[in-house]
Amino acid sequence: MSRVETARTALRPVDLARAAGVSTQQIRNYADAGILPPTPRTPAGYRRFDTRHRDALLTYRALVPGYGLDTAQAIMRAVHAGDLPLALTLVDAGHADLHQQRLSLRAAGEALEAVAKETPDTRETPDAKEAPDGTPQPATPPRLRIGEVAARLGVRTSALRVWESAGLLAPQREPGTHYRWFDPADVRDARIVRILRQGHYPLPQIQAVLEGLRETGSPDALRAAIAQRLAGITARATAMLAASGRLHEYAGAGPDAAT
Known part of the structure; x- marks a missing residue:
């Protein structure tokens, strides 16, 4: 023995x-x-x-x-x-998977910061128009159809519809035709959802991030979400x-x- x-x-x-x-x-x-x-x-x-x-x-x-x-x-x-x-x-x-998650999260954080800091009316704002009497009129924010938004984000229109059904997006509807119209704020939100989904964030957490961004107008909620994920990665490591x-x-x- x-x-x-x-x-x-x-x-x-x-x-x-x-x-x-x-x-x-x-x-x-x-x-x-x-x-x-x-x-x-x-x-x-x-x-x-x-x-x-x-x-x-x-x-x-x-x-x-x-x-x-x-x-x-x-x-x-x-x-x-x-x-x-x-x-x-x-x-x-x-270990390799965890390392990749850390790199992806870092990249998502940098992208989110860039997107979140964009105010809805600073991208592709049309020139102001003039009334017949020459009085300047406020510019109308550009509006995009769902296909145009999907093309810009590199996603399917079905993905945008799923995100809308989940309450993450709320595009306006055109009277009569009921076509979806995305204003700059809607496009910004769609960009954030796409980035977070690429980082494997669950839909409820994305909802909290968007609500925080809409309420505060700052990326603080985004930073908190990323910090939470990083803390989870550190704990797992x-x-x-x-x-x-x-x-x-x-x-x-x-x-x-x-x-």
Whole structure:
């Protein structure tokens, strides 16, 4: 019997459950899913858990906040199958994805700042007209049809209709024909929605951003949304760092550590 074997201590399902703050049924589910190492059974059919299973359980629970349920499960299965390169590939992919999200969010923030700082009447404002008596008349803000807006933003008209149905856009309707007309403020809002959707923002959060921009006339709501996402990315990166340390300890402690 190896030194690792002699160091193992038998544990009950309830012991594992208490260590991770889950139910005993969840422990059984983890064992069946391959999240825990193979579990031998007694002659009576009861599972025999030990400290290997506790370490695997705590490693998996540490992986979830950073890598998500599916990836965490795949990592643990790869380790238990003896395929450490696959496990590390999944870890690397998680870090690469997070890095890409950070870059995309930074780019979205810069674009949003530029769009949000544009006042609705500063883009493509037509020249002022004169009345027959020569009196200057205020210029009428340009209005665009839905197809023109879609072409300018590089989206489908169906996307603009979906955003309108969700309450994100509120273009005016032409009397009689009921055609949609987008004024400069509507176009600005559509640009913001497009950028935020590219950053995978959910529609309710975009609604809050637009409401904040309309109420304040400033990009403060946009900055707050971006700061919230960046904080989430930082928290996830921190969780990944902690999980990587635990995974290294579990998978690299020795040839018998995860088998």
